[in-house]
Amino acid sequence: MNNNLIVADRVSKKFCRNLRKSLWYGIQDSYFDLCGRTAKEALRKDEFWANEEVSFSVQRGQCVGLIGHNGAGKTTLLKLLNGLIKPDKGKVQISGRVGAMIALGAGFNPILTGRENVFVNASILGLSQKETRKLFDSIVEFAEMSEFIDSPVRTYSSGMMVRLGFAVATSLKPDILLIDEVLAVGDARFKAKSLVRISELLSRSAVVLVSHSMATVAQICDEVLFMEKGRLVSRGAPTSQIERYLCVAEDSVGTADVYGDEILGVELIDYSRDVHQGGELRFSVSLRSSEVNGLDSAIIGIVDQAGSQAAQTHVDIQENLRSEQRLSFVVNHLCLSTGRYSVNLNLYSNGGKKLCAKSINLFSFNATTRKHLYATYCPVGRVASE
Numbered sequence: 001m002n003n004n005l006i007v008a009d010r011v012s013k014k015f016c017r018n019l020r021k022s023l024w025y026g027i028q029d030s031y032f033d034l035c036g037r038t039a040k041e042a043l044r045k046d047e048f049w050a051n052e053e054v055s056f057s058v059q060r061g062q063c064v065g066l067i068g069h070n071g072a073g074k075t076t077l078l079k080l081l082n083g084l085i086k087p088d089k090g091k092v093q094i095s096g097r098v099g100a101m102i103a104l105g106a107g108f109n110p111i112l113t114g115r116e117n118v119f120v121n122a123s124i125l126g127l128s129q130k131e132t133r134k135l136f137d138s139i140v141e142f143a144e145m146s147e148f149i150d151s152p153v154r155t156y157s158s159g160m161m162v163r164l165g166f167a168v169a170t171s172l173k174p175d176i177l178l179i180d181e182v183l184a185v186g187d188a189r190f191k192a193k194s195l196v197r198i199s200e201l202l203s204r205s206a207v208v209l210v211s212h213s214m215a216t217v218a219q220i221c222d223e224v225l226f227m228e229k230g231r232l233v234s235r236g237a238p239t240s241q242i243e244r245y246l247c248v249a250e251d252s253v254g255t256a257d258v259y260g261d262e263i264l265g266v267e268l269i270d271y272s273r274d275v276h277q278g279g280e281l282r283f284s285v286s287l288r289s290s291e292v293n294g295l296d297s298a299i300i301g302i303v304d305q306a307g308s309q310a311a312q313t314h315v316d317i318q319e320n321l322r323s324e325q326r327l328s329f330v331v332n333h334l335c336l337s338t339g340r341y342s343v344n345l346n347l348y349s350n351g352g353k354k355l356c357a358k359s360i361n362l363f364s365f366n367a368t369t370r371k372h373l374y375a376t377y378c379p380v381g382r383v384a385s386e
């Protein structure tokens with residue numbers, strides 16, 4: 001059995017920034033194709049390499065994470081692996097059946113019902129009607145879609161589309177599973193369930209997962225490829241690559257969007273870039289306040305990269321403020337999954353009733369979970385300490 005299921009050999013793909021030129025270049029390339037001539041490899045005006053000389057392989061049983069900042073070329077690479085687009089240079093070699101979730105709703109016909117779409121997708125992947133009928137109930141059960149399976153897909157919410165798409169892609173026993181950021185759309189419970197399903201598939205499949213959630217990547221991937229500007233710039237163990245990604249993501253302090261009273265500056269105290277599990281975050285803000293009665297409370301929000309609130313805390317401010325003042329805060333016992341977070345700050349007066357200043361993305365920091373978790377086996381009826 002061939003275990004090297006994905007091989008990308010110096011794969012390159014170029015795109016054009018200008019739509020008109022891109023159409024013209026497309027016609028030129030098709031003409032070259034028809035004449036059996038190879039199209040020009042060099043970049044023409046307004047073209048750029050969305051993927052350049054990317055080489056890697058993925059074995060059966062391996063889950064490879066693909067990380068990088070927006071526009072790095074991750075989705076383009078997944079599309080090349082899935083055969084949705086052709087490389088301009090290099091070769092992609094795929095062995096076995098591919099299950100893919102690359103774009104929300106991709107592969108679904110919106111006017112067909114969920115049921116019809118399951119059968120269409122399965123037949124595209126080479127399953128007979130009989131085989132699909134056998135799997136159908138388990139697909140619908142996993143997607144938790146029994147109520148809606150006979151409604152047209154255009155009426156589905158994005159979360160429902162992801163649930164059905166993921167259930168189809170993973171139930172058809174793919175040798176290769178390609179998943180783009182779409183999982184982020186599902187709710188937390190479905191996301192957890194999906195990660196378990198991916199781990200189960202790993203006994204027979206090779207998985208490539210694109211994600212901006214470093215917690216997910218750390219949890220499930222055994223190797224991570226880091227892309228920048230279309231190139232594969234490094235690869236290795238998840239911790240080292242995630243650290244590299246987070247370092248590049250290092251935002252400068254002071255890019256906050258501020259409303260209301262003027263926040264003059266932010267200072268991070270004892271700042272060493274990373275906040276470890278259970279650690280604390282100390283910062284102070286200098287403020288020019290027009291609030292004559294002074295500010296009396298603050299809400300500090302910690303937001304992950306997907307924009308979801310990861311933690312929030314309320315703080316009483318005990319001093320009477322002068323017009324210009326420095327406020328210092330300590331957030332204790334931070335328990336966050338590995339990843340990058342930004343801090344929002346709201347300041348209130350009048351017994352917490354009046355919002356005086358609202359600062360979004362005051363600064364960013366990395367949370368790391370360096371400590372190892374230990375578990376002890378505990379036979380039924382006995383407690384672990386016995």
Ligand SMILES: Nc1ncnc2c1ncn2[C@@H]1O[C@H](COP(=O)(O)OP(=O)(O)OP(=O)(O)O)[C@@H](O)[C@H]1O
Nearest residue numbers: 015016017050068069070071072073074075076077
């Ligand atoms: N069909 C297209 N035509 C022209 N440019 C494109 C096309 N598809 C993608 N691009 C460009 O190629 C580059 C890589 O895009 P891609 O979607 O692969 O990045 P990504 O790493 O997946 O980004 P994100 O994290 O934001 O999803 C971007 O600059 C994008 O604008």
